[in-house]
Amino acid sequence: DAGITQSPRHKVTETGTPVTLRCHQTENHRYMYWYRQDPGHGLRLIHYSYGVKDTDKGEVSDGYSVSRSKTEDFLLTLESATSSQTSVYFCAISDGPQSTEAFFGQGTRLTVV
């Protein structure tokens, strides 16, 4: 899995609580991405980062925030989890913009009850 580790792999949390998912890479790639995957939908971009402390919103960013204080770590925070955020979350990395090859982590299954 191209040196990408997501943690936790599974999480159940209650509505209204904050949740942080972590993506760690050992490839020294500049770009990191957070996607969510839901049945019947393609992967949808939440946020991405193009360098340390440089982040931008994707198409479904509402309710999510990110931080990247080191090249190797990209954190996704659900500020106040809702049931609509129950999903599988994937981190991806690439050494260029999205037009270049991307490598995905194994995913985090999040359930909000």
Added chain:
Amino acid sequence: KNQVEQSPQSLIILEGKNCTLQCNYTVSPFSNLRWYKQDTGRGPVSLTIMTFSENTKSNGRYTATLDADTKQSSLHITASQLSDSASYICVVSLYGNKLVFGAGTILRVKS
């Protein structure tokens, strides 16, 4: 609206048989089109990447084709194996740094 549509949604075939998965897209212009394989419980893994000027790209038993005029791509799997059971995702990469993902085709190979 930019869209990538895949068909069929799901497919069951016998081991050893061939199959073809379809991808129709309306996005334009694009820099490349990719096919990913996603095993259950895993992240997507790249199979092929084609620029708009390429017509075909092979990776072992996987062959992707692209017709930029009709905005169609296909993924052909030859001599299927049980390990080919997975979801196959078509992805179009737009200029301007955006990926548009299809919803995927779920393939099940039976013995």
